[in-house]
Amino acid sequence: MFKGSPFKFLDSFTKEDKDIFFGRDKEVEEIYSRVFQGKILLVYGASGTGKTSLIQCGLANKFNDADWLPIIIRRGSNITSAIHAQLNNLAVTPLKQGISLKKSVQSLYLDYFKPVYLIFDQFEELFIFGTQDEIKSFVNEVSSIVKSDLQCKLIFVIRGEYLEHLTVFEDELPEFFDNRIRIEKMTRANAAETITGPCDKAGISVENGFAANLLDKLNPDKAEVELTYLQVFLDKLYKKATEKNKGEPSFNNTLLDQLGNVSDILSDFLEEQLSKMADPDSAVTVLKSFVSIEGTRKAMGLEEISDFARSLGKDISQEKAKSLVNQFVDLRILKDRDDNDKYELRHDALAFKIFEKITIVEKELIEVRLLIENAYKNYQRRKVLINEADLAYIAPYENKLFLNEQLKQFIEESKRQLNRKRRRARNIFISAASVIIIVLSGFTIWAMHERTVAEGQTQEAEKQKAFAVQQSKIAEQQKNEAIEANKLALDEKTKAEANAKSAIAAKQQAEQSKQQALNSETIAEREKANALTQSELAKKEAKEAEDGKEAANKAESVADAAEIKAEKNYVLSTAHIVGLKALLLKNDPQLQGLLALQSFKSNKEYQGNNPDPVIFDALRNSYINLGANKNSSLDMLSGHTALYENKGRVSYYDGYSIETRDIFNKKPVTFSNAYIPIGRKVDKVSFSPDGSMLVLSLDNYEVVLYNVNIDTSYSKKIVSSNLIAELLGHKAAVRGMAFSTDMTCLATGGKDSLIKIWKLSGKDVSLETTLQSSSGIRSLMYSNDGAIIYSLQDDGKIMLWDTKTHNSSQMSYQGSVPVTFALNRANNTLVLGLTNGSLCLSDLKTGKQTIISAHNAQVDLIVFNHNYSLMATSGSDKTVDVFNTATIETLPPITIRDIHAKTRNMVFTSIDRLVIVSDKNMYFIVTSEDVMANEIEKLLKRNLNKDEWDKYFKDIKYEKTVSNLPAGNQ
Amino acid sequence: MAQANENLIGKVSQAMVIHKPSLAKYLIADDEDPAGAPDMRMLADMIIRNFPWPLGVELRRLFSASMRQLERGRLDQLFKTIERTMQFISFVMLAQLWEEKLKKGFEIPKEYSDQFKNRMNVLSLGNYTWLIRATGNLYEKFEIEPFMPEMKNLFNKKFYDALDFWVPERNEISHYQINLTDEDTQRRCVEYEDKLTFILENLSFIVKYKLVTVRDIKVLKHKHQEPRFNHVMDLLNSFDSDFKATEITYTAFADSNAVLLMKDFKDPHEFLNLSPLIIDTRPEIIDTKEKFNLKKDVFMYTKFNGDKLMYVGTEVTEKCDLTTLNNYLVLVDQFKELLIAFSSPEIKA
Numbered sequence A: 001m002f003k004g005s006p007f008k009f010l011d012s013f014t015k016e017d018k019d020i021f022f023g024r025d026k027e028v029e030e031i032y033s034r035v036f037q038g039k040i041l042l043v044y045g046a047s048g049t050g051k052t053s054l055i056q057c058g059l060a061n062k063f064n065d066a067d068w069l070p071i072i073i074r075r076g077s078n079i080t081s082a083i084h085a086q087l088n089n090l091a092v093t094p095l096k097q098g099i100s101l102k103k104s105v106q107s108l109y110l111d112y113f114k115p116v117y118l119i120f121d122q123f124e125e126l127f128i129f130g131t132q133d134e135i136k137s138f139v140n141e142v143s144s145i146v147k148s149d150l151q152c153k154l155i156f157v158i159r160g161e162y163l164e165h166l167t168v169f170e171d172e173l174p175e176f177f178d179n180r181i182r183i184e185k186m187t188r189a190n191a192a193e194t195i196t197g198p199c200d201k202a203g204i205s206v207e208n209g210f211a212a213n214l215l216d217k218l219n220p221d222k223a224e225v226e227l228t229y230l231q232v233f234l235d236k237l238y239k240k241a242t243e244k245n246k247g248e249p250s251f252n253n254t255l256l257d258q259l260g261n262v263s264d265i266l267s268d269f270l271e272e273q274l275s276k277m278a279d280p281d282s283a284v285t286v287l288k289s290f291v292s293i294e295g296t297r298k299a300m301g302l303e304e305i306s307d308f309a310r311s312l313g314k315d316i317s318q319e320k321a322k323s324l325v326n327q328f329v330d331l332r333i334l335k336d337r338d339d340n341d342k343y344e345l346r347h348d349a350l351a352f353k354i355f356e357k358i359t360i361v362e363k364e365l366i367e368v369r370l371l372i373e374n375a376y377k378n379y380q381r382r383k384v385l386i387n388e389a390d391l392a393y394i395a396p397y398e399n400k401l402f403l404n405e406q407l408k409q410f411i412e413e414s415k416r417q418l419n420r421k422r423r424r425a426r427n428i429f430i431s432a433a434s435v436i437i438i439v440l441s442g443f444t445i446w447a448m449h450e451r452t453v454a455e456g457q458t459q460e461a462e463k464q465k466a467f468a469v470q471q472s473k474i475a476e477q478q479k480n481e482a483i484e485a486n487k488l489a490l491d492e493k494t495k496a497e498a499n500a501k502s503a504i505a506a507k508q509q510a511e512q513s514k515q516q517a518l519n520s521e522t523i524a525e526r527e528k529a530n531a532l533t534q535s536e537l538a539k540k541e542a543k544e545a546e547d548g549k550e551a552a553n554k555a556e557s558v559a560d561a562a563e564i565k566a567e568k569n570y571v572l573s574t575a576h577i578v579g580l581k582a583l584l585l586k587n588d589p590q591l592q593g594l595l596a597l598q599s600f601k602s603n604k605e606y607q608g609n610n611p612d613p614v615i616f617d618a619l620r621n622s623y624i625n626l627g628a629n630k631n632s633s634l635d636m637l638s639g640h641t642a643l644y645e646n647k648g649r650v651s652y653y654d655g656y657s658i659e660t661r662d663i664f665n666k667k668p669v670t671f672s673n674a675y676i677p678i679g680r681k682v683d684k685v686s687f688s689p690d691g692s693m694l695v696l697s698l699d700n701y702e703v704v705l706y707n708v709n710i711d712t713s714y715s716k717k718i719v720s721s722n723l724i725a726e727l728l729g730h731k732a733a734v735r736g737m738a739f740s741t742d743m744t745c746l747a748t749g750g751k752d753s754l755i756k757i758w759k760l761s762g763k764d765v766s767l768e769t770t771l772q773s774s775s776g777i778r779s780l781m782y783s784n785d786g787a788i789i790y791s792l793q794d795d796g797k798i799m800l801w802d803t804k805t806h807n808s809s810q811m812s813y814q815g816s817v818p819v820t821f822a823l824n825r826a827n828n829t830l831v832l833g834l835t836n837g838s839l840c841l842s843d844l845k846t847g848k849q850t851i852i853s854a855h856n857a858q859v860d861l862i863v864f865n866h867n868y869s870l871m872a873t874s875g876s877d878k879t880v881d882v883f884n885t886a887t888i889e890t891l892p893p894i895t896i897r898d899i900h901a902k903t904r905n906m907v908f909t910s911i912d913r914l915v916i917v918s919d920k921n922m923y924f925i926v927t928s929e930d931v932m933a934n935e936i937e938k939l940l941k942r943n944l945n946k947d948e949w950d951k952y953f954k955d956i957k958y959e960k961t962v963s964n965l966p967a968g969n970q
Numbered sequence B: 001m002a003q004a005n006e007n008l009i010g011k012v013s014q015a016m017v018i019h020k021p022s023l024a025k026y027l028i029a030d031d032e033d034p035a036g037a038p039d040m041r042m043l044a045d046m047i048i049r050n051f052p053w054p055l056g057v058e059l060r061r062l063f064s065a066s067m068r069q070l071e072r073g074r075l076d077q078l079f080k081t082i083e084r085t086m087q088f089i090s091f092v093m094l095a096q097l098w099e100e101k102l103k104k105g106f107e108i109p110k111e112y113s114d115q116f117k118n119r120m121n122v123l124s125l126g127n128y129t130w131l132i133r134a135t136g137n138l139y140e141k142f143e144i145e146p147f148m149p150e151m152k153n154l155f156n157k158k159f160y161d162a163l164d165f166w167v168p169e170r171n172e173i174s175h176y177q178i179n180l181t182d183e184d185t186q187r188r189c190v191e192y193e194d195k196l197t198f199i200l201e202n203l204s205f206i207v208k209y210k211l212v213t214v215r216d217i218k219v220l221k222h223k224h225q226e227p228r229f230n231h232v233m234d235l236l237n238s239f240d241s242d243f244k245a246t247e248i249t250y251t252a253f254a255d256s257n258a259v260l261l262m263k264d265f266k267d268p269h270e271f272l273n274l275s276p277l278i279i280d281t282r283p284e285i286i287d288t289k290e291k292f293n294l295k296k297d298v299f300m301y302t303k304f305n306g307d308k309l310m311y312v313g314t315e316v317t318e319k320c321d322l323t324t325l326n327n328y329l330v331l332v333d334q335f336k337e338l339l340i341a342f343s344s345p346e347i348k349a
Helices: A014-021 A025-035 A051-062 A079-090 A101-112 A125-129 A134-148 A160-169 A188-202 A212-218 A227-244 A253-258 A265-275 A282-286 A302-311 A318-330 A348-355 A360-382 A388-400 A403-537 A544-582 A589-606 A613-624 A931-941 A946-953 B005-018 B021-027 B040-050 B053-063 B073-106 B112-119 B124-143 B149-154 B156-164 B166-174 B181-200 B206-210 B328-342
Strands: A039-046 A068-073 A116-120 A152-159 A182-183 A633-635 A641-644 A650-655 A657-662 A672-673 A682-687 A691-697 A703-710 A719-727 A733-739 A743-749 A752-763 A764-772 A778-781 A788-793 A798-802 A808-809 A818-824 A829-834 A839-843 A849-851 A859-864 A870-875 A882-885 A894-896 A905-908 A913-917 A921-926 B210-220 B230-234 B244-248 B258-262 B270-274 B279-280 B298-305 B308-313
Touching: A014 A051, A014 A188, A014 B279, A025 A039, A025 A182, A039 A160, A039 A778, A068 A079, A068 A101, A068 A788, A079 A101, A079 A134, A079 A703, A079 A913, A101 B040, A101 B112, A116 B206, A125 A160, A125 B298, A134 A152, A134 A160, A134 A839, A152 A160, A182 A839, A188 A212, A188 A227, A212 A265, A227 A253, A227 A265, A265 A282, A265 B230, A282 A302, A282 A318, A282 A703, A302 A318, A302 A788, A348 A882, A360 A388, A360 A403, A360 B181, A388 A403, A544 A589, A544 A613, A589 A931, A589 A946, A613 A657, A613 A931, A641 A682, A641 A905, A641 A913, A641 B053, A650 A682, A657 A829, A691 A733, A703 A764, A703 A905, A719 A764, A733 A788, A743 A778, A743 A859, A743 B166, A752 A778, A752 A788, A752 B112, A752 B230, A764 A839, A788 A818, A818 A859, A829 A859, A859 A905, A859 B206, A859 B308, A870 A905, A882 A913, A921 A931, A921 A946, B005 B021, B005 B181, B040 B053, B053 B298, B073 B166, B073 B181, B073 B270, B073 B298, B073 B328, B124 B166, B149 B206, B156 B166, B156 B181, B166 B181, B181 B206, B258 B279
Parallel strands: A039 A152, A039 A182, A068 A116, A116 A152, A733 A778
Antiparallel strands: A633 A921, A641 A650, A650 A657, A657 A672, A682 A691, A691 A703, A703 A719, A733 A743, A743 A752, A752 A764, A778 A788, A788 A798, A798 A808, A818 A829, A829 A839, A839 A849, A859 A870, A870 A882, A882 A894, A905 A913, A913 A921, B210 B230, B210 B258, B230 B244, B258 B270, B279 B298, B298 B308
């Protein structure tokens, strides 16, 4: 049986009160369901509806101990500090100073392996007492937890009238309001349970109809019940009942009648307690200190209570405040001292009752005091004093506030500062006036001097004028000569026009002659044909017949050539159409393969484009559908992948380690890996040209250089790595890292607009120089001879840096803004990838620039194969184009469209396969039509039959697509 | 971390790495103490994350601070963990046998079909042991290649004996036939952890496979193009029950609104549909008042009585009424079909 009072008075129910918590089954069940419906749960409702009890008792008891790690957070003086303090209290593994909330929660989870529930009780305090900075920082912390994969849920318990303040979360977390529950006041039926249930547990007998009568008395004519009042009333009843019979207390209607009117039981309770105290006036003042200007409760320390009392004109020492506070704790009006040595009212309902006792004058004094205290806090943080308007507002109340020395000095300092400011303004005015007078005097002296000079210049001008008159006469003479020359020129022009007319007439005559010749040619052709016919028939006019025969032969050979050309065009266009149709036959891989292969063969036989984008698409689709593409992709761990290829072994760094795979044998075998213990987020990473080094830029702006030993033999331990150097000095993220071709230098460039050139000599790395550019560096590249570094900058400029003189010059280019670039080292052409998806080819020898269409969206990456005959570009349109560099200006590229993700990196293998890395996969792409055609031919099991051939290759002679298989049947 | 669990975490994590080498990085010592031992907290986390959710959540509870003392609570959690493990394995085996029977139409031997319905109607630790052993025998008899081929190594006496160990122990303890002294409880905690470790080591290959919930499949068909199928899925190999939805588009489609065991996340062809034995209520839309108390969780079948299917939650530990689910009647039909497929003709579903 339950011992003592089973009623909670003004306290919330906690997990231990499970046996006496009644009447909330429905709400508890709904909260429990909602907890599993998202990471955030919003519990809101009016004050006194029992929100806190529902969570801390109702919900807590739904969970097994292993599934529930509740962390209850009240704002205190700052919400972020409050969370960290609570987490530190619970942490088994000590939390490092200054780590993020996310990491702290993660560590706590790993300590306990229980889902963490951050429960923000009285969450409205953040909006009543918190600053904008505090709220903003908290929103960011909450967002980082919600977006993480931490096993942590957040429950916000807030009074309904403060709900609108939560919109500050919506920008970061649009789903913030999705999962919420409104707690309503308790119905009478459930309230009756909260009376009878605990009585039953505590052995209190209850007379029939008592519960209904009690509720009538407490809340006449209302369907809902004020829980706080009910608990206070039940507590009072329990005391009375035990006074009458301690051993067997009983709740009956007589007892109820004896208690009289209870319409405002909380006020009555307060008045009753205050009247019993030795100094009720001071006691009320102390209680007032626990109420915010909004009428909610706030936590206070003894010193603060004393200060507050002074601001209301009462002198209450800390000793006296302590004595009164202890009495209120005993009377269960205040909660006992917390970890921060602060006290607090037991319930907001009490705060509301006390708030009613605060007079308008007192409220004004409280507001002014709050203004000063907030300004002082601001001063402590940002050294900003009170401004003139606020000082004027404070002035009438200053003598009534009884401020402490700190605040007094603060106001005095603000006043002094204001006076200094005024003096300074006056001084500035005087100084400015003086300066203006001096300047005006200077102007006067200067004007007089100028007048003297002007008079001298007038005399000189007279002389110049005489000289000018003389020059004018000479000019007049020259003008007459010019008019004469002009006349001559006009004559010449007239003659020239006459000549032109003659030329036009001659031209017209020539054209007429040409037309006549053409007509004659037509007639001659006709007559020749007639003659040929005549020759056949008459065999008399031998000479004419011979001429006609020759003409006929000529015409025939022209016709043959035309026919061959027509046939070629027909076959090539048919091959194209069939290639396109093949793309649609995914469900019949054999037919698709046959059509793709035949269109490839026809295209090749008739010298179509090589490669041809349509044929390539058809072959690639067929290649995939026939299963030839198996093992051509590989799961990747997410990370910052860099690639290096040597003899068919692709090595890559995936954010954790370097792995090497053999792709020639189609066996995606991991041989081994070398773990690189970075321990930080990697921004950018790349291999040196020979794969012997790996350079990584980290999120703390360091660049680290690793020596990488990639052994291409098949031994087990083939990869190792060790740190060569940590390159320090950049002040922002490093995004460009380039090795010189002879591997003696490394250039690094970053958002800090610095380019650092590092000298590499075995394990020794030294900084050679630092270059300052006008904008952040996106990418860097060395020229073939290492004499120039090309930099691509955030402002779209491409700069050329002389590595010896360190002078720079800007390179011009056509098209939109470049975002990436690469150098074709075979023909010294710089290729720029532009934001509009085009490429700009810039010949560095001749300066010629050409724009090539490539992608539908920004070009992200450009790479070349080993001998620079192929170039691959990837775009934000999630496609990859492969160009033949010899025909880049005339032939379109082949396009790989089935990656469906942004490409992170690419590399060509020695046999021109393209390795593409997207976020989650690595793909090995065959770029050669011939290779794919050979593979497809091996996988085909039949040839096209006659019907199929006629359907797709009508008017073209049947041929076997797969040479070593029999021809298809009818 | 307390000494409890350390042996299990060490051995099971080593075994997992054999099947999934990418996990090896967790075995590397802490950055701050390279010569020291790996961080046991991280290894435990790795095990929880990589086992399928129903097993992972029980292991999380076993590793939790509340279960580290060698007390009665830990003893019960050890049983719960082994029970959930056997339940999961037996459901996977049964799901495949059902598929194979539909495909090949073989006759179920009488000794199996005579017992199947009674055992399936009310599942218990003993019935899981029977299901695994008897179904394993059928795999051998009909030369069925297990969906997880590594399971072939389990069909041996040593493994079956390891399973058989638990039932008498459970009967002895769970039914409170004996009063355990503190010393006895501690001894059993150590012994059971050891036995559980053996079974989990043997099942560590399971980390290669993906347990997913396919919430929905959308058809994408553009002009002149073949249709593609957008699968909205949750990966259930994670320590967090707020599984993040993933969308993957395939040219083929898997089963929708079901929990699937997949060989490869990227290939929708090879999967086992675990419905109606394992279901996920999280995709259910709460659109009627009756559904307000519906718990969103992954549930495992436990009992069939009076045409009513009963499930046990994995995260939710209370009994839940799932009759308000939209597809509840479909689940009941599926279950009846399962009973018919494996029960003797004279036994009605």
